[in-house]
Amino acid sequence: MxxxxxxxxxxxxxxxxxxxxxxxxxxxxxxxxxxAYSPFAVEGLAEALGPTRSRLPLLVLLGGLVGGVGTLALQYYSAVIDYPIDVGGRPAASWPAFIPAALEMTILCAVLAGVVGMLLGNGLPRLYHPVFNVPRFAQASRDGFFLVIxxxxxxxxxxxxxxxxxxxxxxxxxxxxx
CATH class of the missing domain: 3.30.70 (Alpha-Beta Plaits)
Structure with missing residues (x-):
């Protein structure tokens, strides 16, 4: 313990x-x-620290699916159920017309989910971290190289x-x- x-x-x-x-x-x-903390990027340090599991790809996928399916559902509901309009004999559920907006919302929601997931995964915004309690850690931004277990x-x-x-x-x- x-x-x-x-x-x-x-x-x-x-x-x-x-x-x-x-x-x-x-x-x-x-x-x-x-x-590891250093004043500049150290080549090979990320590999030396070992792999980390990231849920970011799953979050981006879910964000894209929610955006795309949600947009298709909203368009279907508005065009077929809530306010159907007969325009030139076209069907109310005209899927080819729904695709551009759904594609754009898929991309937008996936990107937003990725940015929010990246910020949360990195622990940002972080105004306090326990390593700040060590007085000599102030050198980390100048010429200090620190490793924490x-x-x-x-x-x-x-x-x-x-x-x-x-x-x-x-x-x-x-x-x-x-």
């Missing part, structure tokens, strides 16, 4: 290469919930995580309060 007052254990490294190497070693040691990791044990980070020869190791 992890302490609810602890977010994880953080280590600071001196370069992007050592950060990437440390992330790889911790992944091979069995840690799966790792976070989160306390909700299945292999997390406070003492073992701290020792695993110390074994990687970081500049410093800190416990991150929640």
């Amino acid at each position: 992890t302490d609810p007052n602890v977010y994880g254990c953080m280590a600071q490294f001196d370069s992007a290469e050592t950060l990437r190497g440390a992330a790889l070693q911790l992944r091979h040691a069995g840690y799966t919930r790792l976070e 989160r306390a909700d990791d299945p292999h997390y044990d406070s003492d073992h995580a701290r020792q695993a980070l110390i074994d990687l020869a970081p500049l410093s190791v800190d416990e991150v309060p929640a």
Whole structure:
């Protein structure tokens, strides 16, 4: 059982290469919930941190389906059930006329669902994060390279995580309060 007052254990490294190497070693040691912070994008770091599951494709699909089917249903209801008009002997349910609006709404709703899902998935807008409690984390935007083992990791044990980070020869190791 992890302490609810602890977010994880953080280590600071001196370069992007050592950060990437440390992330790889911790992944091979069995840690799966790792976070890395650096002042610039580090090539290969995302692969070193490991894959993450995303529900974004499903959310985009559902958004598109809701938009398209909803638009078709609205057009069908208005043209056939609520206010049918006979125009030149055409059928009331003229599906070819319904397709352009349904296509546009499918795309619009899929994109909106994707943007909202991306913002929520990234945890934005976030004005507070537990790593802000560590004083030296302010260097992350200038010249600091940080790696965090989160306390909700299945292999997390406070003492073992701290020792695993110390074994990687970081500049410093800190416990991150929640």
